[in-house]
Amino acid sequence: MVRAFSSVGGGRAAMTESAEQAGPDAADSVATFVEQFRSLKVQAGNPSLNDLARRAGVPRSTVADAFSPQRHRLPRLELVTALVRAFGCPPAEVDRWESAWKRVERTLLGLPPTPARGHSFLPPDVPDFTGRSEEAARLVAEIETRAASTVVISAIDGMAGVGKTTLAVHLGHRLRARFPDGQFFLDLQAHTAGMAPVEPASALHMLLRAWGMATEDIPDTLAERAAAWRSEVADRRVLLVLDNAASADQVCPLLPGTPGSLVLVTSRAGMPGLVGARSLSLDVLPSAEAVDLFAQVLGERADAEPDAVAEAVRLCGGLPLAIRVAAARLHHRSAWTVRDLVRRLAEGRRLTELSTVDGGVATAFAVSYRQLNAEQRRMFRLLGVFPGPSIDALAAAALADLPVDRAEALLEELLDVHLVRQDKVGRYTLHDLLRDYARATAQDKEPADHREAAIHRLLDYYLRVTDRVGDLLAPDRPHVELPLEPWSLAVPVLDDQAAALAWADAERPNLVAALRRAGDLGLDHYLRHIPRNLTKYLMFQCTLDENVAVHQTVIESARRTGDWVTELRSSGNLSVPYRQAGEYRLALTYAERAVALARMFDPRSLGPNLNNLGTVLAVLGDYPLAIAHFQESLAAYAAAGLDTHRSGSAARNLGAVLNIVGRHDEARELLWRAVEMARAAGDEWSEAFALNEFGTAIARLGRRDEAITHLRTALAIGARTGDPRSVAQVRGNLAEVLRQAGRHDEAVTHVRRAMADLRTLRDVSQLADLHHVLGLILHDLGRFQGALAEHRRALHLADPIGDLLEQSHAHRGMALAFDALGEVRSATEHWRLAHEGYAQLGVPLAVEAARRLTAEGERV
Structure with missing residues (x-):
């Protein structure tokens, strides 16, 4: 049984088994003990014999003899423990090697093995554990109310890096006194890079060996091992942390069979098939707890820059792994300020800054990504192409060119493994760092023409739906034939203004982001038509910043292509939110530009643009000139032969x-x-x-x-x-x-x-x-x-x-x-x-x- 400890990951310990590397608990002879001892040396980085001799305080020849495969006797116990410490192993690991030495020694002497009951195999608790008080209280309350009558099973799930293992180990240490017959930690390797998930039979072999059962006494089949394990721990009070689990099928054979024990299971996916388990889905840390964690890792330097610390944890998305990596990185760079770290995180290279020699955030995400099937991977990559903050199944279907039912199923599958989240029913979003990873993965794995085609489909979808929204919100608007391609995908059913508003409200940040993307890609016809469809919605429902983002993009496109009519329309529309926000001079500039362009290129639009200019003049207090513009607007409507209803706004403003x-x-x-x-x-x-x-x-x-x-x-x-x-x-x-x-x-x-x-x-x-x-x-x-x-x-x-x-x-x-x-x-x-x-x-x-x-x- 071998453990590898990583402080950056929050104290995770891995216990793995293989034919070559079973750890000290698998040793049952001098030869297997020495073999595992040599493997430990390799895992520790294969330090030289001279270094080990210096660290252990013994002659070099003594060290060399301890690792000799020709040995017929165990090395001295004092030498073994000194060398394990020299490898940098924690005290619990030293105890395990000491127990293994004593067990093999008893075997050589022909004595029965001493059971390992009461031993703790938990990894060290994280000294700077912060937050999660509410979640911990729920689990402790669950144990107190149910432990006497059943095996308490708590399944902790969440995205990579959210702190599942850290919480489970911390709870294990808090509760270990309640489970005096033993505390066990087993990494089931569902999401361990380069490793296959541990088979239940192998996991049971490790548990039985840790319990003290001799190798030759362990049954061969899964069913027999499960029965033996349940028999050994029957009526005992044991704590079992099953970390990094893949499925309920992997976990169920490892469960004790009688009340009084606690099983903590961690997994990146929920486990609805784990009968009797109480689920706890971990989210990212709230901002206050995230700041506390950053300060715990960094130390006193955090006190001098509270605003920068808050910004740093925001850029880490509240993800504990990211916060630990960022704070540890800063801790080892005394010349940096927290503001320096914030600047680097904000420069679009967060995943690079949040990497370590052992991997970091991107590595954790990559393991989850590699476990997806091809269709799930493609959907995840396309979510990195999607420009907005949240998506529904209809937009995802357009993005991926799939039937809406299949798109929704894929989104739900990504939700199950915490690669997307769902803050509102029917809408899916990515954690900021996962969005960065999805975007980078799409850039690397998704061909450029596929990415461009996905954006085209998305914009076609928005063009169709906003055309319907425009008809419902502004039934009097002039009809324009849209350049629509043949379409076989689903669109929402919008029957009235309320439905149109609800759709537009939900999609508003996505529409703004999609139009910006269209501007970046030079897709000018979308910029010509989608904002036109949303004229009234943008004007009366959206913020100034949203209007500026849309209309400035449209104006730049129109000037680039010489589309003066589109420029005058967006100039006039942009003057309205500037006026509403009290930016009267900017409102006047855009309103006057629209009137000038209307006089030159589109006399039929002169009426509404004169009306708009009149409203700006009115708020500036020039009532005589405002009245003159409203009156000219009414005349322009009549000259253009437009119906009287279209002049109603000018009549209303003149009356006001x-x-x-x-x-x-x-x-x-x-x-x-x-x-x-x-x-x-x-x-x-x-x-x-x-x-x-x-x-x-x-x-x-x-x-x-x-x-x-x-x-x-x-x-x-x-x-x-x-x-x-x-x-x-x-x-x-x-x-x-x-x-x-x-x-x-x-x-x-x-x-x-x-x-x-x-x-x-x-x-x-x-x-x-x-x-x-x-x-x-x-x-x-x-x-x-x-x-x-x-x-x-x-x-x-x-x-x-x-x-x-x-x-x-x-x-x-x-x-x-x-x-x-x-x-x-x-x-x-x-x-x-x-x-x-x-x-x-x-x-x-x-x-x-x-x-x-x-x-x-x-x-x-």
């Missing part, structure tokens, strides 16, 4: 600005017309926007109850169509009307919910307005300090983006609060600032501000 500048009757008429146009076209999305503005307009005419009804209808439509921005905007306007009606509790509820939505969407202007509304509510409730704080928050948001209307609202709110608090000078200053802003904008609130400013001046 007319409302702001006090032209309420004109605004009300335009906005109701926009509502009717949207309803006639069956466009609920546009209807919600129009009802929102219409409700706000009639509230200013004093028709609050009617306004609340329309705003609630808009809110219901927005919730149904899944547009978080429109929902948040409606909630803000509804809250203000409810405030005016004295329904403050309802108003606060709507404001709070809208704030929560907008913080994730980075719509700074709307968020500022919500703080302003909340400040007015608190003011009405007499909570003037709270009101002042909310208006200050609104100003803090509005100042950096230069939103003059929201800045003026904030100053007005602060002036009201200071008035109520009796701070006349502060109130006067903010009335002055509010008046300047409102006057510059040309809105009616300037009159109120001027009147209050005059009154404050008389009080000072």
Whole structure:
């Protein structure tokens, strides 16, 4: 029985058997003892006799004689133990050689063997064991409640490097006192590089020899050995760690048959066939435990760079093996800082940095990969080609050119062996380090034309599905014939807007990543059509960063190919999220570029692009110019012969600005017309926007109850169509009307919910307005300090983006609060600032501000 110890792997010990190398427990004569002793020397690196003599403190000739195959007597016990220590073996290994020497000596003297019961064959516990307290507590509780009535079997599974063996050995040491009849550790070699899994019969031979049974007494067949093992440990309390198991068939013959014992099984795959076992699937470490492990391995240097340590463990994906390798690597490089390590890990060569002389992370992954069949390997490689973070069976089927049922089966098979994970039902993802390995393996093993064909199929799939999504989310969009290739693979069934939104939400990061990949590969026709299919979704559902990633890629492609129409479309579309995020100058730049290109190349698109430019001018406070652009937009729609519904957005925006500048009757008429146009076209999305503005307009005419009804209808439509921005905007306007009606509790509820939505969407202007509304509510409730704080928050948001209307609202709110608090000078200053802003904008609130400013001046 031979053990090989690896400190980097977390204290794993291997116990293997072969004809040539059975370890000291297989020795039953002087010849076999010396043979195994010589094998140990080879395993230790074959040190010279001089080195061994120096380490053991004995003459060279004595060492040479100990290894002589011509010996007829055992070497002295003191010499054997000294040489085993000289080989660098741990104390447990020294004990095993001492036990073997004594057993052979008793055999030579004709005495019966001494049973090995009570001996511990556990590898050393990891001194820096960290975390896993919850998992350990579960296993200990299981043992305490069930050990008296059954053999407790705990099957620990998880991906390579997740710390299965480390946990099992640690638990073994914690619990060893409860199992005084022996603690055994057996590596079954299911995932040991270059080694075949241990056959159950061989494993039983090792266990029986370790128990103390003489070789000649061990039965020949598997069934007989299993029966002998169960008989030997019957009514005993033993702990059995079966590490690195392949299957339930390999494990079952090794199990004790009577209550009182504990079996810990570790495996990279779950073992549903192991009857009576309680499963524990280990995930990567939570960030706090990962940081603790890194610090334990590195030492005090970790304390000086906590942020860098957190980043390092993030780049290690929380995988214990990776963390240990990274921290140990840094520990041996005193000139490096943790930030140096982070830089190296972030440079796209993580697997190289996380390798060791003995292998490291990539080696552990490679063993799992080699055990896959050809079809599973191909799917794993193609997951490395896939550009996004998660995949479903339909996309995987397109990627691999397989029927969807077969693709799903392969994904499930990879899930079983922890090469993929499943955080949501039906969606599969790779651990970051496994994704790196899959990508590198695909680069090495998958032909380039196969990789390119897989990406083409994936993009064809996205092109087809997004075409359906676009039809459902924007039923009024112009129809465009798509360059679709013949297709025989499955696509999702999308029957309504809710289904379309759910699909797009799930695939959103994949779509962004796939379009970036299309840009890298110069696949321009996908960039022309997929974003066009997703125009409304990108505009209202996606973040600024996602929009920038998509539209900048499209614009670069369009400029490269001279496709001015596609450039103008993406320029106009990109201006919208820039406006929503408060990046008004960038929004203006892209909106003006789109209008210029429309005038030159596509007059039919002039209407929507003038409308878009008008919205940017409106938030910049140039209401006269915004009104002019909206009016020109309506004329351009008519000149192009487009149906009236398409001009509804321009009518709605024009009405909203007319409302702001006090032209309420004109605004009300335009906005109701926009509502009717949207309803006639069956466009609920546009209807919600129009009802929102219409409700706000009639509230200013004093028709609050009617306004609340329309705003609630808009809110219901927005919730149904899944547009978080429109929902948040409606909630803000509804809250203000409810405030005016004295329904403050309802108003606060709507404001709070809208704030929560907008913080994730980075719509700074709307968020500022919500703080302003909340400040007015608190003011009405007499909570003037709270009101002042909310208006200050609104100003803090509005100042950096230069939103003059929201800045003026904030100053007005602060002036009201200071008035109520009796701070006349502060109130006067903010009335002055509010008046300047409102006057510059040309809105009616300037009159109120001027009147209050005059009154404050008389009080000072």
